[in-house]
Amino acid sequence: MFKCLSMLAVVLVGAPAVAQTTVTLMHDNDEWADTEEEYAQGSRLSVVSEDWGRSGLAQGVAAWLPGGEAGDRVSAGFGIGQSFFVPRDIDATTPVAEQRAYAGWLHGSGLLVRSNASRQDVWKVDVGVVGPSALSEPLEEFFHGIFNGRDMNGWDNQITDRAAVNVSVERRWRNIVPVGGLAFDVSPAVGLEVGTVSVAADAGLTVRFGAGLEEDFGAPRVGALGGSMERGDGWSLYAFASANARYQAYDLFLDEAGGEDGDAVRGGSAISLSKTRTEASLGVVAANGPARLTVAWTEESTRYDQQAGRHKYGEVTLGWVF
Template sequence: MRATHMLLLAACLLHLSGATGHAQAPAGPLGGWNLTLSYENDTLGGTDRYYTSGLQIAARSPTSEPPGLLRWLDDRLDAWGWGGDVRWGFGLGHQIYTPRDTLTPRPDPRDRPYASFLYGALVLQRQERDALNTFEFQLGVVGPSALGEFVQNNIHDLIKDYSANGWDRQLKDEPAVNLVFERIHRLPPARLGRLEADLLPAVTLSLGNVATYAGAGVTLRLGQGLDADFGPPRIRPALVGSAFVDPPTAGRDFGWYVFAGAQGRAVARDIFLDGNSFRDGTPSVDRRPLLGDLSAGLVVHWRGLRLAYSQVFRSEEFYGQRGGAQSFGSLGLTARF
């Protein structure tokens, strides 16, 4: 029964989007479906605490007319004067959060609560030559039904690691609804011999009972074939880049870049720190309203494949956070079909 949670959630999202029962539109000038797998973990050159694991699968269409519910939104964007090629897609994600000390069965009430988040997403994007606008609707669950304890402790058993013992004190079940808007602008590149350098400024607005925040950031890139994407793929609330990779306009098969980025967020709501929205007495901590991420890494793409690695440093998220800022690694693999 537990294994059916993710399948049922994915089926519901496909039904809402109208993806079942609509023929796939012909591939446009940016043709080909893209599938991106992102994996983040605090053991990847990082600190073993807090945001401990994230997994996301994201699919993006070729430039085409979106189906069902997304078509209605796309028509509204036309009426409002939004331009660009249309992409749409969906995704499935899972995140796990734990306190610093996972051995004790009675977690410190001043430490980050145990929590997990299982969600699906519908995405509509308008891609201009030098900008990417994203509208994302997330629907899921926070709490025991998100299977955080099941996933973490079974994986730990598999790799002969210790179990986390405080999951009985995790956040309670709560439906999760979030709406996200993001715009990434790709500034014209500067030529440095055979290399290019550019900047990717981005703004994000998230509204919902899971996360309500406004964010702004920028990524500096140096390499070749920079127009193949809009930055490395990540899991929100980070600068997420793009879940697709296009052929570079220069016609080369191979491209690469190194990057460094920073993002600041003003946070009004974070369920993983503030506790359940509609229940009293659930675990919570005193959340900091302002926080930030620093990241750096490498992206390599060849034809329809892309491999990205990011090392992330996240500032303290709540008052009294022991051990200071957190560090974790992020891997992203994209394939275009």
């Protein structure tokens, strides 16, 4: 996986970066909301560089993709992500009826970011594996060993290994209005993803208030990878609230809830996908020069009809601009 990720980065970006590079590390975990079920946790690392965006390949791809404007800044980069899902009953060692199956998703990503003063597009290609090879069980055991989390006993029932590819795009706008020495922003966003993991469309709105709004386009949405940021001068701080609506036409983790046809797991995990979902987040972004910290709380509606209720998790994002 890591060898493939390195090859993907070289093909996409060409030369190594020397300036205006954004590194973003994100982690979200439902244990911070005192739950250990459904979407359990996810971690993502991305590196995006304007220098890489000046390569002939990146410029050619940016020109070919729809929606660009003259004068857009182009950045390119790569990422890696891992996430996993578990049922409500993590004590059971056998499949649990009307609950999701265990599942893990490990992937490398190619990223292209195209932006101007008021708009940012993030195009992403994810290539990886869903199943035991995604290493969710050893990662869960490692982190729960550190934080004394509960044991999850049903990993033998997780979705079986299969290669996975997904392509996604998100467009954000920002409309910054000065308010005294601070600023206010109403930022709509739309997104689309297609692949063997997920087929979905999103629309959302983020409201931000504080200082340093011009340095980014808001906190990355859960499951997304970060775009480019600007290096600020001194301290800045802003608060944000966001709401997102999603139409989910296909979700591998639910539509393939028991693994491949014929797996014994499938018979014990029959569930039906909730195709419309909502999500709301509250958070704070603090920055000092090149460094940025985001802390957020997210609550989402049910992802499948048999789910017991809404789900909550906390998020922490660290960013650095070189």
